[in-house]
Amino acid sequence: MxxxxxxxxxxxxxxxxxxxxxxxxxxxxxxxxxxxxxxxxxxxxxxxxxxxxxxxxxxxxxxxxxxxxxxxxxxxxxxxxxxxxxxxxxxxxxxxxxFKLATLVLWLGPAAIAGGGLIAVLMFFRRRRTGESAVQPAAVLTRPPPLSDEENRRIEELLKDDAP
Amino acid sequence: MANRLVYILPLMVFLIMAVYFAIGLSKDPSILPSALINKPIPEFSLPPIDGGPGKGFSSADLRGNGVSVINVFASWCVPCRVEHPLIARLAALKVATVYGLNFKDKPKKALKWLQEMGDPYAAHGSDPKGRVAIDFGVYGIPETFIIDNDGIIRYKYVGPINPGRLEKEILPIIKKFSP
Missing domain, CATH: 1.10.8.640 (Cytochrome C biogenesis protein)
Known part of the structure; x- marks a missing residue:
């Protein structure tokens, strides 16, 4: 103890x-x-x-x-x-x-770069939502139109041909 | 067209950073800009090295007597030994009055050093506590200052001067400010 x-x-x-x-x-x-x-x-x-x-x-x-x-x-x-x-x-x-004129970039630079990055990201997502985007992923993301009756018929025909 | 720019953006960011690094990394961080360039010299009066010749020097000596050079040295400073022959060469050219500021030194050792290495200085002053040196913004010796006829500090070099520095910077600056 x-x-x-x-x-x-x-x-x-x-x-x-x-x-x-x-x-x-x-x-x-x-x-x-x-x-x-x-x-x-x-x-x-x-x-x-x-x-x-x-x-x-x-x-x-x-x-x-x-x-x-x-x-x-x-x-x-x-x-x-x-x-x-x-x-x-x-x-x-x-x-x-x-904090003075000569050190303005030092103090405000990081905030300006972060702000610029944020704006760029926001713009990217807004464009994507409206369907117009820098890399045009709209074509990839939207579903392709459903197959027409004619196309379905051809698929069935081709599959039938393949059967032994 | 604007969409294409997005692909170039990383390259541009890289190039900007490359330029920053090229400038930033090629600088020696131990060499600081002097706050006293183009400012008048501080007021001071230095006694001679104890037991040595001369009567020291003061800020009054540096005004109206043409261009002056102050070389901060000490017997314990190894790079001072390296640059000393160049200080002697500069003094021999008689383009400026070269003063020696003996920084935080023991008088006996300083005098022995000058005897050994040669004494090129028009006058030397002893600054045992380094107070005058601090007024000059000295942070590592040797340091060499060029002061114009009006007592304005025009140039400062930190570290031992070398022949290139003497020819390409120090002598032209002395010439530029010579009346």
């Missing part, structure tokens, strides 16, 4: 996830530290490219984390801090690209 409790305690004592942020970088004000973490999570580490500076162990990421905290301590707003970094490294430093 005691062992089980101990094991349970261990489970709940699971260490919090580790971050690249070093203890000496952490600000004493928890509110400001939270803002810094939030900003850092949105900034790309340019050396490793697909990690945020919050996750990255690279030197440049560490420098940028410190700069983010310095700017915040100096009284900058979150947007001002982000602008500070973007003005030096460009929009690429933002893990979430901004």
């Amino acid at each position: 005691r062992k089980a409790l101990f094991a349970l305690a261990l489970v709940f004592a699971w260490p919090p996830p580790a971050w690249a942020v070093n203890p000496d970088e952490v600000l004493s004000d928890p509110v400001m530290e939270n803002r810094a973490r939030e900003i850092s999570r949105g900034l790309r580490c340019l050396v490793c490219q697909n990690q945020s500076i919050d996750d990255s162990d690279a030197d440049l990421a560490k420098d940028l984390r410190i700069i983010v905290r310095e700017r915040l301590t100096a009284g900058d707003s979150d947007a001002q801090v982000v602008d500070f970094v973007v003005s030096r490294y460009g929009d690429y430093v933002l893990l979430k690209p901004p």
